[in-house]
Amino acid sequence: MIPTESALQQVLEWGRSLTGFANEHAVEAVRGGQYILQRIQPSLHDISARTGRDPQDEKLIVTFYRELALLFWLDDCNDLGLIAPEQLAAVEQALGQGVPCALPGFEGCAVLRASLAALAYDRRDYTELLNDTRCYCAALRAGHAQAAGAQRWSYAEYLHNSIDSIAYSNVFCCLSLLWGLDMATLRARPAFRQVLRLISTIGRLQNDLHGCAKDRSAGEADNAAILLLQRYPAMPVEDFLNDELAGHARMLHRVMVEERFPAPWGPLIEAMAVIRAKYYQTSTSRYGNDAAGGGQRAPA
Numbered sequence: 001m002i003p004t005e006s007a008l009q010q011v012l013e014w015g016r017s018l019t020g021f022a023n024e025h026a027v028e029a030v031r032g033g034q035y036i037l038q039r040i041q042p043s044l045h046d047i048s049a050r051t052g053r054d055p056q057d058e059k060l061i062v063t064f065y066r067e068l069a070l071l072f073w074l075d076d077c078n079d080l081g082l083i084a085p086e087q088l089a090a091v092e093q094a095l096g097q098g099v100p101c102a103l104p105g106f107e108g109c110a111v112l113r114a115s116l117a118a119l120a121y122d123r124r125d126y127t128e129l130l131n132d133t134r135c136y137c138a139a140l141r142a143g144h145a146q147a148a149g150a151q152r153w154s155y156a157e158y159l160h161n162s163i164d165s166i167a168y169s170n171v172f173c174c175l176s177l178l179w180g181l182d183m184a185t186l187r188a189r190p191a192f193r194q195v196l197r198l199i200s201t202i203g204r205l206q207n208d209l210h211g212c213a214k215d216r217s218a219g220e221a222d223n224a225a226i227l228l229l230q231r232y233p234a235m236p237v238e239d240f241l242n243d244e245l246a247g248h249a250r251m252l253h254r255v256m257v258e259e260r261f262p263a264p265w266g267p268l269i270e271a272m273a274v275i276r277a278k279y280y281q282t283s284t285s286r287y288g289n290d291a292a293g294g295g296q297r298a299p300a
């Protein structure tokens with residue numbers, strides 16, 4: 001894999017045109033991206049004879065990290081108001097349609113979309129990535145709006161939205177686009193779509209359990225644990241959510257065993273299923289492991 005420092009520089013350099021883009025977005029993207037790529041390295045190598053895509057290709061790797069950094073930045077644009085609402089609307093339009101941004105600045109958006117379009121092993125993945133981006137942006141907006149408004153979602157409504165706001169489909173689709181994982185074909189299979197829903201729910205619950213203390217102290221209401229506590233103050237929320245997590249993991253395991261998806265989908269889904277233990281626990285810059293109070297658990 002390319003040296004971390006060099007990858008980081010290339011992500012930062014790309015992010016320079018994006019107002020509010022921070023070192024942290026690049027650092028977390030490279031850390032998370034490296035973790036995922038390392039886990040699927042042997043499988044990517046196995047399929048490279050068919051795809052001709054080198055798992056070590058620097059250009060592909062940096063493009064992947066940039067897309068992850070973009071997802072972090074977009075989340076903070078919503079949560080922290082890094083840019084003005086009209087700028088965010090223009091950015092979303094550019095990223096979701098693959099066109100230049102209508103407002104000045106933000107050239108990184110079109111640059112990234114153009115390189116993904118050019119690198120797409122299967123053009124359908126590029127179309128799907130734009131669609132996943134629109135879903136992600138819409139879910140971030142909806143989550144933010146409900147947390148700020150008077151009407152609270154039910155737990156089911158919250159989970160439904162979080163399947164998109166956790167952005168796992170975007171991550172998978174980007175990997176598929178760059179390394180030829182044939183996700184566009186797999187998406188036609190109901191069992192694969194179920195896997196996407198299950199792993200996304202797992203990711204969301206892991207993220208919320210991990211970020212609970214930090215979100216609570218930041219007054220952030222867009223978190224399953226906080227939402228449940230607001231609705232049911234006496235509920236043992238952490239136990240409930242850990243149970244939900246275990247149940248979803250069992251359902252996911254069953255589909256994965258029955259369906260036997262092609263490489264590298266087994267290790268890839270597995271890597272995402274344990275991200276709480278392997279990624280969040282060591283991620284200090286974003287996930288504030290020094291945040292006071294509970295909400296953090298030992299690695300599973």
Ligand SMILES: C=C1CC[C@@H]2C(C)(C)CCC[C@@]2(C)[C@@H]1CC/C(C)=C/COP(=O)(O)OP(=O)(O)O
Binds near residue numbers: 068069207
């Ligand atoms: C969108 C994200 C960027 C990539 C990242 C990797 C590196 C793959 C590790 C798993 C999570 C994720 C897919 C991440 C997903 C969720 C996301 C928007 C995180 C932003 O952080 P956080 O403030 O905890 O989320 P939220 O605003 O509380 O939902």
